[in-house]
Amino acid sequence: VVADAIAKLLASPELRHQLGENGKRLVSHRYCWNAIASNLSGIYRSILEQQPLTKSLAFDKNIGW
Structure with a gap:
């Protein structure tokens, strides 16, 4: 299947x-x-619409941050 696709590409400059043009545009x-x-x-x-956390792990002294 891959070999067929490669052969098709090799045979068709168009x-x-x-x-290539489609890829550049994308x-x-x-x-x-x-x-x-x-x-x-x-x-x-989407982050701001979430419920606020009551305790942030970033500031938890027991975790060591």
Whole structure:
């Protein structure tokens, strides 16, 4: 199956070009600063919507932090 896919790519410059363009477009949309900021904002928002903890492990003297 993998060998067939490789053979198909080797035989088709157009397919290689199209897959490359699709990959570049995907990366430029998914990993641009606006997308990263939006994703991070969503993460922060979901954290802030959670119930507050009554005791933080980061400040627990018994754990040694």
